[in-house]
Amino acid sequence: xxxxxxxxHFANGISLGSLYALIAIGYTMVYGILRLINxxxxxxxxxxxxxxxxxxxxxxxxxxxxxxxxxxxTGLLGIGVEKAAYRPLRNSPKISILISAIGVSxxxxxxxxxxxxxxxxxxxxxxxxxxxxxxxNISIQRLTFIxxxxxxxxxxxxxxxxxxxxxGMAMRAVSKDQETAQLMGVDVNSTISFTFGIGSMLAAxxxxxxxxxxxxxxxxxxxxxxxxxxxxxxxxxxxNIKGAVIGxxxxxxxxxxxxxFLPSLSGYRDAFAFILLILILLFKPTGIMGEKIAEKV
Amino acid sequence: MKKIATLLAIILxxxxxxxxxxxxxxxxSSSNSNSDVIKIGVFEPMTGANAAGGALxxxxxxxxxxxxxxxxxxxVELVLVDNKSxxxxxxxxxxxxxxxxxxxxxxxxxxxxxxxAAGDIVRKAQIPAIGTSCTNPLVTKGNDxxxxxxFIDPFQGTVMANYAYSKLGAKKAAIVQEVSNDYAVGLAKxxxxxxxxxxxxxxCIVAVSNYNTGxxxxxxxxxxxxxxxxxxxxxxxxxxxxxLLIKQARQLGIKAPFIGxxxxxxxxxxxxxxxxxxxxxxxxxxxSEKPITKESEKFLEAFRKKYNxxxxxxxxxxxxxxxxxxxxxxxxxxTDSVKVRDEIAKTKDFxxxxxxxxxxxxxxAVKNAVxxxxxxxxxxxxxTIEPKK
Numbered sequence: 001x002x003x004x005x006x007x008x009h010f011a012n013g014i015s016l017g018s019l020y021a022l023i024a025i026g027y028t029m030v031y032g033i034l035r036l037i038n039x040x041x042x043x044x045x046x047x048x049x050x051x052x053x054x055x056x057x058x059x060x061x062x063x064x065x066x067x068x069x070x071x072x073x074t075g076l077l078g079i080g081v082e083k084a085a086y087r088p089l090r091n092s093p094k095i096s097i098l099i100s101a102i103g104v105s106x107x108x109x110x111x112x113x114x115x116x117x118x119x120x121x122x123x124x125x126x127x128x129x130x131x132x133x134x135x136x137n138i139s140i141q142r143l144t145f146i147x148x149x150x151x152x153x154x155x156x157x158x159x160x161x162x163x164x165x166x167x168g169m170a171m172r173a174v175s176k177d178q179e180t181a182q183l184m185g186v187d188v189n190s191t192i193s194f195t196f197g198i199g200s201m202l203a204a205x206x207x208x209x210x211x212x213x214x215x216x217x218x219x220x221x222x223x224x225x226x227x228x229x230x231x232x233x234x235x236x237x238x239x240n241i242k243g244a245v246i247g248x249x250x251x252x253x254x255x256x257x258x259x260x261f262l263p264s265l266s267g268y269r270d271a272f273a274f275i276l277l278i279l280i281l282l283f284k285p286t287g288i289m290g291e292k293i294a295e296k297v
Numbered sequence: 298m299k300k301i302a303t304l305l306a307i308i309l310x311x312x313x314x315x316x317x318x319x320x321x322x323x324x325x326s327s328s329n330s331n332s333d334v335i336k337i338g339v340f341e342p343m344t345g346a347n348a349a350g351g352a353l354x355x356x357x358x359x360x361x362x363x364x365x366x367x368x369x370x371x372x373v374e375l376v377l378v379d380n381k382s383x384x385x386x387x388x389x390x391x392x393x394x395x396x397x398x399x400x401x402x403x404x405x406x407x408x409x410x411x412x413x414a415a416g417d418i419v420r421k422a423q424i425p426a427i428g429t430s431c432t433n434p435l436v437t438k439g440n441d442x443x444x445x446x447x448f449i450d451p452f453q454g455t456v457m458a459n460y461a462y463s464k465l466g467a468k469k470a471a472i473v474q475e476v477s478n479d480y481a482v483g484l485a486k487x488x489x490x491x492x493x494x495x496x497x498x499x500x501c502i503v504a505v506s507n508y509n510t511g512x513x514x515x516x517x518x519x520x521x522x523x524x525x526x527x528x529x530x531x532x533x534x535x536x537x538x539x540x541l542l543i544k545q546a547r548q549l550g551i552k553a554p555f556i557g558x559x560x561x562x563x564x565x566x567x568x569x570x571x572x573x574x575x576x577x578x579x580x581x582x583x584x585s586e587k588p589i590t591k592e593s594e595k596f597l598e599a600f601r602k603k604y605n606x607x608x609x610x611x612x613x614x615x616x617x618x619x620x621x622x623x624x625x626x627x628x629x630x631x632t633d634s635v636k637v638r639d640e641i642a643k644t645k646d647f648x649x650x651x652x653x654x655x656x657x658x659x660x661x662a663v664k665n666a667v668x669x670x671x672x673x674x675x676x677x678x679x680x681t682i683e684p685k686k
Contacts, residue, residue, distance in 0.1 A: 005524050008549075012516035118344030119352060120537045122568040132548050139550040214513035215544070216537055216569045220345065224511060259506075259517035266518055267476035267507035 008138045009260040010253070015144035017252020019210055022151045023225060024232040024244035025158060026202030032239035033175045033195045035094065039101040040081060041203055042226020043108035046219065048074040048204035049123060049211040050116055056124050063126050071204040078200025079193045086196075087189070105226075112219040120218040123211040130212075147209050154202065155245050161198070162241070171195055224270070231277045237287025246288060251276070333371045335632055337622060338378065338394035340405035340415060340426070345382025346510055346535050349563040350407035350611060354429045357608065357615030357650075358404060360600055368623045369630065376400055382510075384414040391415035395422035401632045402427065402622040402641075407611060408560075409433030409480035416440050425625075425638035427618040430559060430582065430611045433483045437660040444641050444660035446617040446649060447582055448684065450480070450558075454487025456580045456666045456682045457531065457556055462495040465554060467528035469503045473518060473542060475534030476507035484533040484558050492531075503527050508542075510535060515542045516549065523551050533558040540570035547573040554578065562609050567674050578670040583610040583651035584678040587667075592620070596650035609676075610651065610667070617649035 023045060030038045051073045055066030085100045129143045162168040170191045173181040182188050210225060211217055232251045236243025251273060259266040280287060339358055341351035355377070362375055376398045380387035387406065394400050395418055403419060403426040406412045412431035419426045420442045428436055428445030432453055437443045461467040470492055475481040489502055504525035506518035519542070522530065530546070530553050532539055543555050555574075559581040567574060585607045588594045596616055600608045624647060625640040626632060647654040654662045668679040 002524075005520065008520045008523075009517060012514075012520060016514050016516070113344050118348040120346075120349065120565055120569065122565070122571070130548075132550070134550065137550075139548060141548050214541055216513070216541055216565075218346075218348075218537075220511075221513075255514075256517040260521065263504070263506055263518070263521050267509055269512075270509060 004137050006260075009256055011138060011140050011144060013253030013256035014148060014249070015141070015213070015252075016256060017249035018148040018151045019206065019213065019248075020225075020229050020232045020252045021245040021248025022147065022154065022209060023203060023206035023229040024236070024248045025151075025154065025241055026199040026206065027229050028233040028236070028238055028241055028244040029158065029162075029202070030195060030199040031233070032241070033171055034086075034097075034192065035175075036086065036097050036101065037230065037238075038199070039098070039226070039230075040104040040108060041199070041229070042222030042224075043105050043112075044074060044078055044081070044200050044222070045203040045207035045210070045225065046112065046217070046222035047077055047108060048200075048207040049217045049221070050112060051204075052208055052211070053121060053123060053217060063124065067208055070208065071201050074204035074207075075197040075201040078196040078203070081200075082193055082196040087192075109219055109223070116219060118219060120216050123215040123217050125212050125215045141213070143209070143213055147213070150205065150209065151245065151248075154205065155241065158198075158202075158241055167191070167194060228273055231273050234277055235280055235287055237289040240287070240289040243287055243289030250288075334374045335368060335371050335626065336374050336376050336398060336400040337619070338376045338398060338400035338403040338405075338424075340378055340380055340387075340390060340394060340403050340411075341407055341429075342382040342411060343377070343379040346537060347382040347408050347411070349536065349565045350430075350560065351379075351382075351405075353563060353609045353611045354405065354407050354615035356604060357596075357600075357612035357617075358619050360596070360603055360612075361616040361619035363603070364595070364599055365620060365623055368626050369632075373623065380406055380411050380415075382408070382411070384410055387411040387414035388418060391418040395419060395424050400424065401626065401634055401637060404615070404618045404622060405429055406431060408478075409436055409483070410478055412436045412443070413479060416443055419443060423638070424634045425641050427622055427641065429614045429618045431480070432559065433480050434659075434661075435479065435483070441642075441660075442638055444644075444656055446614050446621060446651070446654055446662050447559075448664045448666060449661050450484045451487045452684055453558055453580050453666060454484050454489075455491040456668070457558070458488050458491035458495055459682070460578065460580075460668060460680075461492065461529045461531070461556055465529055465556075468496055468498070469501055469525075469527045469529075471504040471506070471522045471525055471527035471530045471553075472502060473506045473508065473515070473522065473530060473532040473534070475510055475538060477509045478534060480558070480560070481533040481535075485531065488531050488533075508534070508538065510538065512538060513541055515545050519546050519549050519551060522546075523549055527553050529553055530555050531557065534560065536561050536563045536566040537569060540566050540574060543570055543577060544573040559610065562611065562669065562676055564609075567671060567676075570671075571674075574671050575673075576670060578668060578679065580666045580668055580682075581610040582664070582667065583613045584667045584669065586678040587681070589652045589665075590648045590650070592648045593650045593652075613649075613651040617651050617654065620649065621647060621654060 051070035055061045085104045089097045131142045170186045174191050232247035233244045236247030255269045378390040380390040409431040426443050432450045434449050472485050474485040504522045555577045557579040561579045562581050628640040629636040644656045652664050666682045669676045
């Protein structure tokens with residue numbers, strides 16, 4: 001394998017990995033606060049792409065306005081899902097909320113099949129994202145540079161929000177002990193709503209980036225990315241935001257390099273991701289960044 | 298209070314029991330009066346990755362049902378089931394048609410894997426199925442109850458290998474196949490065999506890459522293919538994945554032409570792939586630019602009137618499967634599914650919209666193939682290839 005070829009593969013890996021990282025952040029943040037694996041995350045991500053799609057094509061909004069509207073709507077959707085499906089079960093065993101999350105996931109999938117039709121739709125990609133940059137023989141889509149930047153900016157914003165603001169302090173308090181936090185005057189309900197809103201908006205940004213890179217949307221598009229990002233979050237240590245970013249990059253680059261070096265196994269890349277999940281759960285269930293328990297959230 | 302509640306519960310339970318009974322009575326009486334309806338099952342993907350393909354065939358089947366709503370003096374009712382582009386769901390859907398709906402004939406499906414999932418079920422239930430555009434040889438092989446109105450992949454693979462070799466002058470080819478799809482894997486194999494024979498070079502396939510149904514990222518596979526520098530890339534697979542694949546190939550700077558199979562002919566292939574799929578060439582069953590039979594003209598006229606756009610080849614096949622089923626029921630003079638099967642098997646020189654249908658001993662139609670290409674966002678006719686006699 002030439003250096004050039006390797007660099008091209010590496011660029012592909014970074015591009016895919018940063019997408020995983022972006023979506024895994026939202027996943028892991030919700031888990032950090034609520035100890036709830038939000039299996040509907042991938043479907044919320046799908047809904048965001050449809051919001052943006054209809055914003056551009058039905059309401060003729062410019063793409064940037066449509067994207068902002070889609071992100072806000074998705075945030076509201078996340079808050080709504082939390083109110084309707086998770087809040088009533090807050091004092092039930094964790095497994096009930098988990099099952100409720102799976103229910104929400106199926107509901108969103110099937111609802112969008114009914115509402116938006118099961119046929120895939122082309123997602124409009126503005127040229128500024130789609131342009132290709134050539135460095136020597138290596139071709140890289142401009143989006144490949146944008147996604148990691150967005151991921152890193154969001155990572156720092158989120159870390160700032162969690163560590164340096166009042167709402168962040170409330171989130172950390174709720175993640176440690178809901179009852180005590182409530183006794184100390186923290187409004188648990190609104191803190192959790194806020195967390196879900198932020199988590200869903202992160203899913204929305206991830207979804208929009210995903211749809212720009214793979215310009216085709218359909219109701220079941222969130223299933224595989226949702227699972228992959230769950231794996232990324234577990235690799236990084238679920239609940240740990242920086243870990244999710246690292247996990248996302250590792251998974252993305254790992255998948256690409258697997259196909260690059262062992263082309264005959266290219267049909268097994270999903271299997272590779274799941275095997276990685278099993279290995280992590282067997283040998284290091286806390287993930288890469290899992291030890292620093294104080295850092296959770 | 299508690300007693301009242303219990304009483305209420307009992308009353309409710311009993312009343313639901315009665316409700317159940319009355320419903321059952323209604324059903325039996327309706328099925329009695331329904332004996333002057335002939336049920337034809339439509340077994341197609343309406344959701345999932347293949348939904349667009351299924352929708353095209355259903356367009357053709359519904360049109361045929363409107364033009365020919367009756368047989369043996371009875372009304373024909375279409376029973377549509379969704380096989381959800383999924384092999385497990387396909388088996389469930391076929392079981393529902395054979396056991397619950399008790400249809401006379403089944404039409405479909407788009408996609409060989411889905412049809413193969415139904416194969417055993419229709420054979421055991423002894424209900425004949427007419428495949429629309431499932432081209433893998435295994436769909437009908439060893440199954441007396443599965444037929445089809447389209448040609449099969451050994452022929453289609455040869456057609457595309459010939460096209461690559463003689464028209465494109467290709468000496469080296471790369472293959473990207475949807476490895477979880479029997480259709481794509483089969484077609485890739487027939488293409489490989491035929492291309493090796495044509496070039497006389499056992500190393501003419503310079504790269505083989507796989508992907509799974511639903512995959513969206515093909516950058517690693519394509520980077521490998523780019524480094525192998527093929528003259529042509531044969532990429533049989535589902536239309537959405539193929540459109541994304543070609544798009545990503547162009548972004549990676551791959552200039553080699555892409556060729557594929559009949560599954561590409563859906564509007565989504567062009568709307569998703571946009572300018573990247575310009576020049577993509579594939580084999581298919583039928584073109585509206587060259588009507589073949591009287592039935593084609595009738596079909597085209599009615600189709601354009603009803604849907605206001607040009608029919609895809611698979612719409613014509615859906616139409617053909619329906620009229621063939623009706624013709625077989627008419628020849629059998631009964632809705633007994635075993636007798637209908639025997640009549641379907643005897644089909645010879647039947648005039649369909651997509652050409653004359655003669656079924657061979659496996660139940661496969663022997664037909665011309667058409668080559669089309671994407672030109673200015675439209676599927677454009679290039680050539681017709683006749684089967685080897």
